[in-house]
Amino acid sequence: MKLLTNIYQVGGPSLTHFFDATVTLLKGKDGWFLIDCGTPEGYEQVKENIRKAGVEPSQIKFILGTHGHYDHVGAAHLWKEEFGCRLFLHALDREQVEAGDSVKTSAALLYGTQSVPCLVDGLIAEGDAWEGEGFTVEALYTPGHTMGSVSFEVTAGDYRLLIAGDAVWGGFSEKIGSSEEAWRETLDKITSRHYDFYTFGHVNPQLIADADERLKEAKMAFGNYYNPWFKTFFETYRY
Ligand SMILES: [Fe+2]
Known part of the structure; x- marks a missing residue:
């Protein structure tokens, strides 16, 4: 599903397996790459x-x-085994x-199920940037859901797109590395x-418009991150 020129959503609950988070395919200046790769x-x-x-x-x-x-x-270990892809992550999520x-x-x-151990080939930090064909991608450090969470800011012509991972609408659990203090600061930052x-x-293939207002709503709804399934959120939230 094409999102913007040279940017596609190729995985997600309505596109692939229902376990899968959003998988984004992008055409970099030095070849194609993915943001997240699913299960x-x-x-x-x-x-x-x-x-x-194509x-x-x-x-x-x-x-x-x-x-x-x-x-x-x-699924990163499969991409590495079959195609020799390199995996980049923030340092604080590397060990797990x-x-x-x-x-x-x-x-x-x-x-x-169980995770297969997978070597991380390089680290992502705030401000790291990648040149795409017609756009640039920049890493924004957005901890809270996990302490190694990053989002990606895409600038394509006049358009500013945020690929937020689980930094908005994610679930909160200390067992999976969440921190309320860090997450509240992240929502202020975003x-x-x-x-x-x-x-x-975790979204259907779409770009959500009116992003500044919608992201403010995501921040206001932070209490629901403790139990994101408590409400029929598709009736309540406007994303
Ligand atoms: Fe997550």
Whole structure:
């Protein structure tokens, strides 16, 4: 599903396996890359969706992980084994992924399965940038859901897009590395910036417009992150 020129959503609960977080395919100046890659359960369908976008999975050079959870980077070891892709993550989520810590990666807690240990090839820090064909991507450090959570700001012409991972509308649990204090600061940080569109970790293929207002609502709804399924949120929230 094309989101913007050279940017596609190729994974997510309505596109691949229902375990999968949003997977975004982007055309970098030095080759194609992914932001998050979903779970092993959705791996084959993610590859199929990449082909539908006219790209061969073997063209994927690297994966930028928003954070070290199973639904976001659980399939990274498969991408490394089959295609030699490199995985990049923030330093504070590295250990749990490399150790295959199935509690901290949420694999056991939320998905009834185990994480496969996966080496991280490089680290992501605030301000790191990647040149795309017609856009730039910049990392924004957005801890709270986990302490190694990052979001990505995409600037494409006049458009400012935030790819937020689980930094908005994610679930809060100390077992999977959440911190309320850090998360509240992150929501202040995100809402102090300007975006035309945003997308996040568990969403249908879409760019959510009126982003500044919608992100303010996401901040106001922080209490629901403690139990994101408590309400029928599709009736209540406007994302
Ligand atoms: Fe997560």
